[in-house]
Amino acid sequence: MHIMYTINKKYSDVILPSIYSLIENSGLESIHFHIITADFDEETNNKIAEFLNNFPNVSYTFYKLEDYPIDDYGIPNWRGTQIANARLFFPNIIKEINPDIDNLLYIDSDTIIKGNLTGLEAYSDKIVCAAKEDVSKKIDYTNRLGLNRYFNSGVLYFNLDKWKDFDFVHEMRLINPQSRYQIIYPDQDIFNLVVRDEIGTIPTRYNLSPYSLIMNPLEMKLFYRTCQLSSEEVLEEKKNAIILHSLGFFNIKPWHKNNINLITKDYEGYMKRINPEYQLEELSGLKKYISISPTLFKSIILTKSVFPKGLSNAARELSLKLQKARDADYSKKR
Numbered sequence: 044m045h046i047m048y049t050i051n052k053k054y055s056d057v058i059l060p061s062i063y064s065l066i067e068n069s070g071l072e073s074i075h076f077h078i079i080t081a082d083f084d085e086e087t088n089n090k091i092a093e094f095l096n097n098f099p100n101v102s103y104t105f106y107k108l109e110d111y112p113i114d115d116y117g118i119p120n121w122r123g124t125q126i127a128n129a130r131l132f133f134p135n136i137i138k139e140i141n142p143d144i145d146n147l148l149y150i151d152s153d154t155i156i157k158g159n160l161t162g163l164e165a166y167s168d169k170i171v172c173a174a175k176e177d178v179s180k181k182i183d184y185t186n187r188l189g190l191n192r193y194f195n196s197g198v199l200y201f202n203l204d205k206w207k208d209f210d211f212v213h214e215m216r217l218i219n220p221q222s223r224y225q226i227i228y229p230d231q232d233i234f235n236l237v238v239r240d241e242i243g244t245i246p247t248r249y250n251l252s253p254y255s256l257i258m259n260p261l262e263m264k265l266f267y268r269t270c271q272l273s274s275e276e277v278l279e280e281k282k283n284a285i286i287l288h289s290l291g292f293f294n295i296k297p298w299h300k301n302n303i304n305l306i307t308k309d310y311e312g313y314m315k316r317i318n319p320e321y322q323l324e325e326l327s328g329l330k331k332y333i334s335i336s337p338t339l340f341k342s343i344i345l346t347k348s349v350f351p352k353g354l355s356n357a358a359r360e361l362s363l364k365l366q367k368a369r370d371a372d373y374s375k376k377r
Contacts, residue, residue, distance in 0.1 A: 052081070150197070299330075302334060
């Protein structure tokens with residue numbers, strides 16, 4: 044199978060556990076990685092290459108985003124880089140891709156692959172397949188973008204011939220100018236706006252968020268009540284999780300020291316196998332405080348999902364004050 048990642052130098056280590064877990068758990072006999080990079084130097088490139096050279100069933104090709112004029116499209120950066128948008132223009136970046144290749148799987152680097160990927164072959168007849176975003180509120184993408192469904196762009200399974208025939212670049216230029224003003228998540232919003240009804244659906248187990256992992260069934264029922272996927276559906280899908288994707292989550296990622304992002308255990312395990320001296324990054328400030336307590340974290344996200352925005356912000360502040368007061372009282376008693 045042909046697998047694509049996009050990565051900039053800042054997250055060059057993050058990609059390794061995702062790749063390692065894919066090689067180990069995907070059930071694929073032969074893998075070719077297409078890795079689009081930004082801001083890489085030779086040392087960073089060589090580090091990933093040396094890691095991939097450990098696996099006899101793996102081959103790879105690197106591509107520099109700097110060689111492609113992606114800025115010419117006027118798409119907003121995401122966190123200061125265009126690398127996230129590169130997935131949408133890969134036929135132009137990966138020009139020498141073998142015409143005999145039928146399908147290409149794109150995966151975000153903040154993922155852990157837990158199960159067999161060969162089942163994706165059942166979805167090879169669509170232009171591109173993705174999992175429906177399981178945490179976005181329906182009112183958001185309906186009011187903001189005028190869409191009746193919304194897909195996460197962290198895992199995309201492309202039919203190469205159909206994607207090239209679709210001519211994404213041409214279709215993107217036809218986006219309603221008013222819609223462009225509503226874009227918050229550039230690559231994901233544009234992907235949904237342009238491809239729309241042509242997107243095929245893969246099961247949520249191929250792109251499970253960390254929210255589904257931390258909550259019990261009752262909490263899930265509250266959280267997912269305004270989402271396009273029901274709690275029952277997500278609960279069933281997580282029983283057979285194949286790809287875990289650390290999206291959202293207050294940007295508390297698996298490489299951060301925390302007690303709430305349950306993908307962290309798998310991530311750290313793979314990193315320790317790569318580098319036994321590896322240590323998770325320490326958080327600071329409010330993020331660190333939230334990351335310590337699963338109960339506090341869940342109370343915040345559930346409050347946000349149940350109450351209007353203004354009330355949820357007030358409730359979050361109150362929750363933090365109460366938690367701090369309890370901690371201070373506990374410290375005094377000790």
